[in-house]
Amino acid sequence: MSEKTTIYDIAKELNISAATVSRALNNNPKISESTIKLVMDTAAKMNYKQNRLALALRSGKSGNIGVIVPRINTNFFGSVIRGIEEELHPNKYNVIICQTHEDESREIENINTLLDAQVDGIMISITNESKKNEKIIHRVLEKNVPLIFFDRKKNIDGVSSITIDDFKAGYIATKHLIDQGCKKIAHLCGDQSLEIYENRFKGYQKALLDNGITFDETYVIQSKSNIEDGISVTNKLLQLKTPPDAIFSASDFAALGAIQELKAQGIQIPKDFCVVGFGNEPFTKFMELSISTIDQSPLEMGKMTAKVFLEQMNNTEDFKMEKKIVLNPILHIRKSSSRQNL
Amino acid sequence: MSEKTTIYDIAKELNISAATVSRALNNNPKISESTIKLVMDTAAKMNYKQNRLALALRSGKSGNIGVIVPRINTNFFGSVIRGIEEELHPNKYNVIICQTHEDESREIENINTLLDAQVDGIMISITNESKKNEKIIHRVLEKNVPLIFFDRKKNIDGVSSITIDDFKAGYIATKHLIDQGCKKIAHLCGDQSLEIYENRFKGYQKALLDNGITFDETYVIQSKSNIEDGISVTNKLLQLKTPPDAIFSASDFAALGAIQELKAQGIQIPKDFCVVGFGNEPFTKFMELSISTIDQSPLEMGKMTAKVFLEQMNNTEDFKMEKKIVLNPILHIRKSSSRQNL
DNA sequence: TACGTTTGTGTAATCGATTGCATGATTTGA
DNA sequence: TCAAATCATGCAATCGATTACACAAACGTA
Structure with a gap:
């Protein structure tokens, strides 16, 4: 039953404030070299792990990305997801998978679930072009949750997509x-x-x-x-x-x-x-x-999708970025x- | 740019405390019928959505489950994951997928990632039986994170598994x-x-x-x-x-x-x-x-895995539950x- | 009337990390 | 030598929901 160490535990141990510990762990230049080293060492010694949930609450970012596909157990979608995964994991994002089974209401449910779960972005291959899911897509956009289409897309201004030709x-x-x-x-x-x-x-x-x-x-x-x-x-x-x-x-x-x-x-x-x-x-x-x-090229498609997402996340400019990438069929x-x- | 409504917004709107709002939303019997109705209606009107991150921090439960497989784009693992998904989604759990590519160090990385992400449980089909990953598996158990093996398991006391014969x-x-x-x-x-x-x-x-x-x-x-x-x-x-x-x-x-x-x-x-x-x-x-x-029966295997997990989560008894389920090959x-x- | 119960709500602490502002200490410059 | 600037750190609020405890009002009973 290993109790989790928090920055407060480290602070108490070193007789300093939690704020200093936090700053030290984040290599804040305002903190002296010696303190940083001390904190880092103590953190390692006490087996400190940052609580991502606390961070998530404070920052409003969960670190999770939602991926919605018709089904997962086909080679195509399995490979796309694999591509997405491989690109996002090194960037500390986790991938949450949802399946629609080609059912529109299921698609709506899935999007709501992901929004509830406070995902930082949604990548979706839609079930079909009907108008029913038009509304929910716009709700995602209104919430400013980055949205990217892959393979089966809708044409919506300002929304990036990765497809093949x-x-x-x-x-x-x-x-x-x-x-x-x-x-x-x-x-x-x-x-x-x-x-x-x-x-x-x-x-x-x-x-x-x-x-x-x-x-x-x-x-x-x-x-x-x-x-x-x-x-x-x-x-x-x-x-x-x-x-x-x-x-x-x-x-x-x-x-x-x-x-x-x-x-x-x-x-x-x-x-x-x-x-x-x-x-x-x-x-x-x-x-x-x-x-x-x-x-x-499903693997490639997945990787491109993830890359475009990462670009958009890192885009600090004020303008919206829209990329329509079209891969070459072979x-x-x-x-x-x-x-x-x- | 829809601002998110919190229970505080609802409280202010109704001139009551956030605590009452929270209790009303959770149908707490201490709250009068009339207040509950009022809060519910106002919440709906204001388009309130519970912030799962806040809940996660407070409860220590992220609502996410980690699934680790060698690779995702094969029919077998794709179908197992599909089964897990289908069983867990109705129970408000999200599934985070990781791939090991049959690489032990990748497996260790993945487990650490999932623990960092504060998953509520891990389901894993291990890469092989070597001793190297023995340690990390035990770290999971020490942290009291429910662990379940499927298909490729290790024999560890107190750990459930779902395999075929x-x-x-x-x-x-x-x-x-x-x-x-x-x-x-x-x-x-x-x-x-x-x-x-x-x-x-x-x-x-x-x-x-x-x-x-x-x-x-x-x-x-x-x-x-x-x-x-x-x-x-x-x-x-x-x-x-x-x-x-x-x-x-x-x-x-x-x-x-x-x-x-x-x-x-x-x-x-x-x-x-x-x-x-x-x-x-x-x-x-x-x-x-x-x-x-x-x-x-990969779909079945996935579903059983999820079911066993849910059982263990709902097991409030003090004893540990261990289930070794063996499916019939056809x-x-x-x-x-x-x-x-x- | 007085006192114990029940009922419904509010206050404030908590989960853990981050950060704007304040503060005390040290250094720099004139 | 003293004011100003710089540096290192602490205090306290914040993210949003939950909940132990407190408490006031209403009710019942003798």
């Missing part, structure tokens, strides 16, 4: 399929109320346009980010009068489902049909028929769309 | 291979200084013994939990005078490497060779040749070891 990602993925000789490229798109999915779709359209392929909206079909949906949606595509000869999926999971369905129908990949996914989930690489996909070409060796 | 897991995995007709079963084992890997190995041995198969130590070979090591280790096994006809790997990643190497050597799975992995990583299910594996039989359809 989803338009470009959609573009290069589609362009790659065109380069492989595909002419009828379908797109499994995500919830269009989210900017990321909208941009992937637009990139896809632009690539078609730039390469003289007419856009056909029957080739665009929304799919959830899971295998089952990928299967059923692909099945529908294959029943079209003129079925597609390639799929660009906005999700790796849906792409995997698509591949399973294609195989089930005896279609040869990549000979007769090419597939590109999105996210570079670990399994895309491990599959026997490895899946081409877009890497989103296309990994794998077996599911490589025809050069055939 | 790794011995049984090793046993049923091996028994399954024997049932498939395999006679020369190799084991890719993990770091034997970790109890979990030691127990998987022991279960493997016992299953062999119980089924009249002589244990052959040349069939046991240590492998790191990654594909590359799985490949190289399997290559070595195949060069033996009498190569094995099955592998029970203590890691899914090594199992995947093993399968890749087996295929590369033209060996038919499961006809000529069976493989069972460990962990039920998502990819094991997605592979075209899906991999048999042991599920560790064998998922998939293509890599299913001979019944051949």
Whole structure:
């Protein structure tokens, strides 16, 4: 049962005031060298640890940062959080994680919890673009709690964000399929109320346009980010009068489902049909028929997010800083769309 | 720029003392119904939020729980954390995540960080069994900070733990291979200084013994939990005078490497060779040749860990509570070891 | 009426660290 | 040698909520 030593204990021990102890511990130049040394030594001897709660109350800073994600147990978000963590820990910030499970009311709850917990900042990847959570976001801003979006953002003035260039990602993925000789490229798109999915779709359209392929909206079909949906949606595509000869999926999971369905129908990949996914989930690489996909550099994204936060915290200027960082997507070409060796 | 309202603001507004406000907000029976209602209403009107930092200082409880894992971006740990989170959030605890990257000194750092941050408890899956971190663990206990192990534990009196029955897991995995007709079963084992890997190995041995198969130590070979090591280790096994006809790997990643190497050597799975992995990583299910594996119920493990913590927090009795919970491993039989359809 | 109880509130201390202001001691400069 | 400047330190308030103790008012009872 080790009693905690406080600055008062040290003060009593040395017959000086707590104020002097506090100043000495903070290397205040007003305190004489000898006193500082004495206090430091005594503090070490008495195994003194600063009480961060007391500091938090006085300064109004908890030293905690809230991170809100749809879910934590996917490679993408797990890696982003890892990046955030690695950047913030050396700066004495702790990371508090919340999950929304793609549920808006849960998102609101989480933000309130974090505000209650007096976090020094919030980093969030929002669930979707609906108006419902607009209000709570503004409450965060009103409270002057630094807010940063990553990956799934809202466009709000004065709020920084770290995303990847989803338009470009959609573009290069589609362009790659065109380069492989595909002419009828379908797109499994995500919830269009989210900017990321909208941009992937637009990139896809632009690539078609730039390469003289007419856009056909029957080739665009929304799919959830899971295998089952990928299967059923692909099945529908294959029943079209003129079925597609390639799929660009906005999700790796849906792409995997698509591949399973294609195989089930005896279609040869990549000979007769090419597939590109999105996210570079670990399994895309491990599959026997490895899946081409877009890497989103999640680790990097996490680190950038944390860095931008730290910059804003250290920004003592009077003006608000807004940074919109857009990372470069990287296309990994794998077996599911490589025809050069055939 | 919304100024925060405190109980003093409410007190001033109503011309009563802050003490009364505090008591009213906490539904103290000493306060008259009418006052409580008045205070509650005014608090709501003034948008009062309790300052958790002040509460934290006074009570000595931060409301934060530290969770230490080797890494966060794997399915297993991600899911455990998710489980912990889901159980603790409704109880007003926040979860602070730390990663050790399998580095002992990092582990010590993390524990110190958490103690500094005045967490109300620590849940940890340790990096390994070496003596170096023994000291810091005891410091946690001395400080009376509740400590709980999950998955990778140390055996310390009075400390609760939630694990799976790794011995049984090793046993049923091996028994399954024997049932498939395999006679020369190799084991890719993990770091034997970790109890979990030691127990998987022991279960493997016992299953062999119980089924009249002589244990052959040349069939046991240590492998790191990654594909590359799985490949190289399997290559070595195949060069033996009498190569094995099955592998029970203590890691899914090594199992995947093993399968890749087996295929590369033209060996038919499961006809000529069976493989069972460990962990039920998502990819094991997605592979075209899906991999048999042991599920560790990580979500359940996380939830149990949190529950045990909450129980200990609510335990007002004078005695210490120690719970050693052992979850049941579940064998998922998939293509890599299913001979019944051949 | 007088006295003991109950009820509802207020006063002030507490948690631990920080910091503006005051003060006493020492040094500097003329 | 004395005023001014510098230096080192102490005092006390502060952050916001809780709570032991005190106390006044209201009530009940003999």
